[in-house]
Amino acid sequence: MKDLVILKIGGSVCTDKSRNSFRVRSDVVKRIGKEIRDARMEKAFRLIVVNGAGPFGHLNVKRYDINNGLHTEKDYEGFSKTLSDCTYLNWKVSDTLRSAGLVTMPYPSSSVAIQVKKKLVSVYLDNMKRIWDANDSVIPVLNGTMVPDMKLGSSPMSGDAIIEYLARRLSPKSIIFLTDVDGVFDKDPNRFADAKLLKTITKDDLGNIKRYATGSSNVDVTGGMLGKLKNLLELNSQCYVVNGNRPGNTRAVLLDEPVKGTLINPF
């Protein structure tokens, strides 16, 4: 069977996350699609794409105050609006990749994932596996979104959470995070001009990473970014964090060519 790669197109790449606007960056997604197509002409691999939600998720969840469960009719209205927006973004990313010459299959996470108290507990993968039985070049496109929650009605699930779940079950050769910075730094590079890029992170660095996370003035975001790393280091896959806004990076990282970024190596 061909190697599997999981590619996350972060919300900071596929949407206008920095301006907090509900805009899909179709030009960027199409360029990434062409780079995937080019890489696949040189090397055969199975691919899953996961798109982050950006404002389509975060802004709606904040506006409707539905981060901690659905309790009122108004909460359900907010849930419906968030789901509608996130599913639109998922379709749009899938369709834009399709227009770049890829055979994609929208696989909206809200229809296949279940959480309990915000923790992802199951994802129905059979549809993905059956289509691969027929043709393993088809690219399922999942997303970060609101999903049913057995205790809370529904809760937000990040693209990163579903990637971790998929990685534990499908053992991808590599996981690539396309984001809007050049990798993982010792502090937020958008806030600190002297932030240093961490080229490689291994299990031995975990102590340092925790220090950086708690030492930052932006604990929340830094904690979010660096907090993910601990889980990634438990997986048996190489993970890369690279800048998806830089043309050429996606193709190069898919082909194992040198790219500026961070390699999270569990070995």
Ligand code: ATP
């Ligand atoms: P989404 O979660 O919506 O898919 P994403 O995965 O593209 O988004 P973010 O979760 O927004 O990306 O993470 C990228 C941001 O993290 C950067 O824009 C940067 O400002 C911020 N950040 C905070 N701490 C760090 C750090 N130590 N190294 C790199 N980026 C950091």
